[in-house]
Amino acid sequence: MSGTWSIGELAERAGVTVKTVRFYSDRGLLPEAVRSAGGHRRYGLEALDRLRLIRALRTLDLPVPEVGRVLAEEDALEDVIAGRLRQVGSQLAALRWREAALQLLRDCPAEERADRLRLVGAMTTPPSTDAPARFWRRLLPARLPARLVSAIVEAAVPQPPADPTPAQVLAFARLHALTSRARFDSDQCRPEDRHVGERPAVLYDGLGEAYALASADLRARRPPYQGEALDCFVAAHAHSRGTRDTPAFRRQLGVRLARSADPLISRYWELAAELSGPPEPTMGAAHDWLRTALDAQSASSAR
Incomplete structure (x- = not known):
């Protein structure tokens, strides 16, 4: 034809x-x-x-x-290309994580290889943040409004780097293991005991503002000092308990914070800092900066 x-x-x-x-x-x-x-x-x-x-x-x-x-569909090409780009990006991120994980295993001492292999093997590639997010949702007070829970989880859970170093792979693997194994019915970590007598929503709203102020000082590499960030931090605790910010309250708060320090949470923030890296401070770093400022002020006033 x-x-x-x-x-x-x-x-x-x-x-x-x-x-x-x-x-x-x-x-x-x-x-x-x-x-x-x-x-x-x-x-x-x-x-x-x-x-x-x-x-x-x-x-x-x-x-x-x-x-x-x-x-x-006449207009489908743009959407299809955008979707494919997202898929390729995810595949590339997975490959970068696998490459860094292989480098981590290749370069570590032979006696540590089996342990690190178990840690890395417990994660997906790229890794999911589900375990640390669940950790914080279980740790935070049940009475906390959903908006605050979401904001805290978003700020507290580090996102996996797109192009990680072997050290960051190890840090995330350890963070994943730490939060996956955490138990909240032990003496070590009982969230229901952390805020007795407090109004959690008032506390965490105020702490968010205090941490933001302290983070600015941390980025500027200022040592802990008495100022707006510390005043905001103490006010959050005082208002949540329906009391006033006085020298006596500050001394009592310092003692209470020292007693309630949790090794599990401290370790979490150490690992999170390894992932986020400078210059962006974690909430844990901001909290420690404020505690140090509070302790220094209490020590100075006691002289």
């Missing part, structure tokens, strides 16, 4: 196999011009153009259903 090609002729013109043409044709991606008297497929110029477009899309590793969507 004049102006049309057989499946073999189309395949030859497009530089593909007959099997490829039949595959796309069977899935409705290639339009047939007519059928021959013997029932054989015949294709026109539109099919050649369409086949070339399909091949171009497939070189981008787009799945066949996504190729069909691009061909069927």
Whole structure:
């Protein structure tokens, strides 16, 4: 038939196999011009153009259903490309984590390799933040409003670096193990005992402001001192308990904070700091800076 090609002729013109043409044709991606008297497929110029477009899309590793969507919907190409970019980004991040994990195992002392392999093997690549997020949601007071819980979890849980170093892989693996194994029914960590007599929402709202102020001082490398950040920190504790900020309250607060210090939480912040790195301080670093400022003030006033 004049102006049309057989499946073999189309395949030859497009530089593909007959099997490829039949595959796309069977899935409705290639339009047939007519059928021959013997029932054989015949294709026109539109099919050649369409086949070339399909091949171009497939070189981008787009799945066949996504190729069909691009061909069927005029504005679909931009969305499909954006989705594919996200997938590729995730795959690249996974490869970077695997590379850093392999470097970590290659370069560590032989006697530590099995332990580190167990730590790394317990994570996905790239790792999920589900375990540390669950840790904080269980640790925070049950009466805390959902908006505050979400804000605290977002600030407290470090995001996995896109291009981690071997040391960061190890830190995240240890953080994952720490938060996965944490038990809140032990003497070490009982969140229900942490805020007795306090209004948690008032406390955490105020602490968020105090930590932000202290973080600015930390970025500027200022040593702990009495100032706006410390005043805000003490006020948060005082207001949550319905009392006033007095020298006596500050001394009592310093003692109470020292007694309630938790090795588990301290270790968490150490690992989080390894992941976030300078210059961005963690909430744990801000808390320690404020505690140090409070202790220094109490020691000075006691002289």
